[in-house]
Amino acid sequence: MLTAGILFISPCLLAVLNAFKTLPEIIQSPLAVPKHPTLDNFIYLFTGVKLARPMANSFMMCIAVILSLIATAPMAAFSVMRRPMATGKFLQLFFLAGLTIPFQIIMVPLLQQFRLMGIQFTYFALLVHYVSWGLPLCIFIYSGFMSSIPKELEEAAAIDGCGPVSTFWRIIFPLLTPCTVTVVIFWGLWIWNDFMQAFIIMGPRSQLVFVQLWRFMSDKYVKNWNHIFAGVVVLSLPVTILYLSMQRRFIKGLTAGAIK
Amino acid sequence: MREKALNTYTGRNALASLILCGPAVLLYGGFIVLPAILGFAYSLTNWTGWTARPQYIGLENFRDLWSDARFSEAIRFTLLETVLIVLFFTFVSMMLAVILDKLRIWKGPIRGLFFYPYILSILVNALLFQYMANYREGAVNTLLRAVGLNAACQDWMGAAEWAPYFIFMLVAWSGLGFFTTLYLANLQTIPTELYEAARIDGAGPFSVFRRIQFPMLLPTLTTTSVLALITGINLFPQIVVTTQGGPGFRTFTIGYYIYYLGVLNNRQGYAAAVSFVTFAALVIIAGIQVALLRRRQVSL
Numbered sequence: 001m002l003t004a005g006i007l008f009i010s011p012c013l014l015a016v017l018n019a020f021k022t023l024p025e026i027i028q029s030p031l032a033v034p035k036h037p038t039l040d041n042f043i044y045l046f047t048g049v050k051l052a053r054p055m056a057n058s059f060m061m062c063i064a065v066i067l068s069l070i071a072t073a074p075m076a077a078f079s080v081m082r083r084p085m086a087t088g089k090f091l092q093l094f095f096l097a098g099l100t101i102p103f104q105i106i107m108v109p110l111l112q113q114f115r116l117m118g119i120q121f122t123y124f125a126l127l128v129h130y131v132s133w134g135l136p137l138c139i140f141i142y143s144g145f146m147s148s149i150p151k152e153l154e155e156a157a158a159i160d161g162c163g164p165v166s167t168f169w170r171i172i173f174p175l176l177t178p179c180t181v182t183v184v185i186f187w188g189l190w191i192w193n194d195f196m197q198a199f200i201i202m203g204p205r206s207q208l209v210f211v212q213l214w215r216f217m218s219d220k221y222v223k224n225w226n227h228i229f230a231g232v233v234v235l236s237l238p239v240t241i242l243y244l245s246m247q248r249r250f251i252k253g254l255t256a257g258a259i260k
Numbered sequence: 261m262r263e264k265a266l267n268t269y270t271g272r273n274a275l276a277s278l279i280l281c282g283p284a285v286l287l288y289g290g291f292i293v294l295p296a297i298l299g300f301a302y303s304l305t306n307w308t309g310w311t312a313r314p315q316y317i318g319l320e321n322f323r324d325l326w327s328d329a330r331f332s333e334a335i336r337f338t339l340l341e342t343v344l345i346v347l348f349f350t351f352v353s354m355m356l357a358v359i360l361d362k363l364r365i366w367k368g369p370i371r372g373l374f375f376y377p378y379i380l381s382i383l384v385n386a387l388l389f390q391y392m393a394n395y396r397e398g399a400v401n402t403l404l405r406a407v408g409l410n411a412a413c414q415d416w417m418g419a420a421e422w423a424p425y426f427i428f429m430l431v432a433w434s435g436l437g438f439f440t441t442l443y444l445a446n447l448q449t450i451p452t453e454l455y456e457a458a459r460i461d462g463a464g465p466f467s468v469f470r471r472i473q474f475p476m477l478l479p480t481l482t483t484t485s486v487l488a489l490i491t492g493i494n495l496f497p498q499i500v501v502t503t504q505g506g507p508g509f510r511t512f513t514i515g516y517y518i519y520y521l522g523v524l525n526n527r528q529g530y531a532a533a534v535s536f537v538t539f540a541a542l543v544i545i546a547g548i549q550v551a552l553l554r555r556r557q558v559s560l
Binding site: 001002005009012026027072075076078079080083091094095100107108111113128129132133135136139163168192193194200210213229232235236247248250254255 | 272273276277279280281283284285287288289290291292293294295296298299302359360363366368369370371372373374375376377378379380381382383384387388389391392396397398399402403433436438441442445490494496497500501515518519522523528531532535536538539542543
């Protein structure tokens with residue numbers, strides 16, 4: 001089974017091997033171990049393609065989206081699930097409906113909306129889109145977890161004169177940490193890896209890693225596989241390291257939305 | 261007096277709700293729900309181009325869909341992919357989960373290997389497959405040449421008869437670990453007494469699977485088949501990276517067709533109509549699927 005597993009990820013291993021070869025060597029002997037391992041491909045990525053900026057941009061984008069999601073989603077989930085609200089039931093369904101809307105439906109009107117707002121093709125527009133796109137699933141995950149928190153905690157806080165908002169941030173939010181970890185892993189990974197939505201919302205101007213990699217690889221008719229492989233390895237490396245160091249958390253986090 | 265106190269209380273309560281819920285409702289409502297509604301409105305217009313003024317034309321777009329050969333071609337291709345994807349993810353990943361569940365040693369690492377492609381970007385996975393499928397220097401053809409099967413070499417992504425299967429393999433490879441994990445989580449909830457009883461009764465692995473594991477896995481089967489259906493019908497970024505609908509229009513999925521119309525060709529009104537018909541179809545198919553599978557769960 002271990003052999004089967006290694007065979008299964010052999011395309012990735014192949015990419016790692018080929019990232020250290022020159023282009024002629026890749027074409028001549030694609031499956032062999034590199035004869036004269038070279039770092040030129042990686043050097044080219046940072047001097048020729050200048051991948052360092054996009055990497056920083058993507059990283060910042062991940063942080064911005066995650067912080068915005070954490071600032072909004074758990075509050076909404078708490079309010080909808082736990083507080084006496086006339087519109088609570090309606091809002092629950094309202095957010096749930098978002099899980100079914102595919103990107104293709106909102107794509108074209110959304111672009112027009114950003115145009116009218118005068119923020120088309122900006123990072124701000126992309127940030128707004130990512131956060132709104134992430135909200136339904138986050139609220140869903142938080143709502144599911146919320147039911148395991150005893151109601152007495154809120155009641156005690158209310159008796160002590162703590163308002164709803166501060167009750168949430170001081171008492172409930174710390175208890176939601178496992179959920180927050182899930183959200184960080186899921187959306188961090190999703191936004192780092194995304195290129196399609198970024199490309200559609202922001203166009204070729206978006207300096208995010210995978211959009212840049214894609215532009216760079218679809219630029220030329222003849223593909224420079226050596227650079228592409230080096231790019232693939234560099235961009236997958238942070239994700240892979242995190243995955244190796246906390247595999248269980250990753251798998252749990254990524255399947256959390258589906259199991260509930 | 262008391263009424264006034266009550267009023268300020270509910271007032272404060274409403275204010276708190278607003279603070280708690282407001283941002284989420286505003287963002288989600290303004291940038292997901294509103295565009296979805298606008299999209300439906302646009303589907304009733306002949307809107308072309310970002311600056312043009314949309315004109316109301318009623319249901320004409322929907323009527324045009326019936327006679328749109330490219331659309332029916334896209335439906336056929338999408339359905340082919342969807343059927344392959346649904347069958348693969350519901351049954352192959354179930355088999356894999358049953359096998360992985362039996363492992364005594366290295367369960368975690370092996371499981372981790374199968375899950376690994378899922379954490380990579382779609383772009384990375386598509387590039388790897390595109391490389392392997394390449395005619396001149398791809399890994400598949402190199403292997404074929406090495407064993408002397410020069411005649412079997414193909415431009416796997418460029419040939420109309422092979423491209424659909426390569427796209428399917430790409431999706432299958434990326435998602436196998438994810439769907440297997442869903443089954444594995446379910447397998448761990450089966451009480452060990454059942455297995456022990458089966459062992460005492462002398463049941464072999466096949467009948468254990470048929471009598472115990474398969475029935476117990478049915479709830480997950482419902483989930484996975486619906487998730488696989490959604491994956492299949494919405495198949496889109498993979499096409500953009502690999503074939504871009506080619507050769508000709510042979511690998512146009514519905515998702516790619518919407519992108520082609522709405523973003524590349526300025527037929528936004530018509531694109532909106534296509535996306536709504538697809539969405540409605542997806543909701544109906546998924547509804548039927550869930551209903552059928554639920555019925556089976558109860559009868560067992």
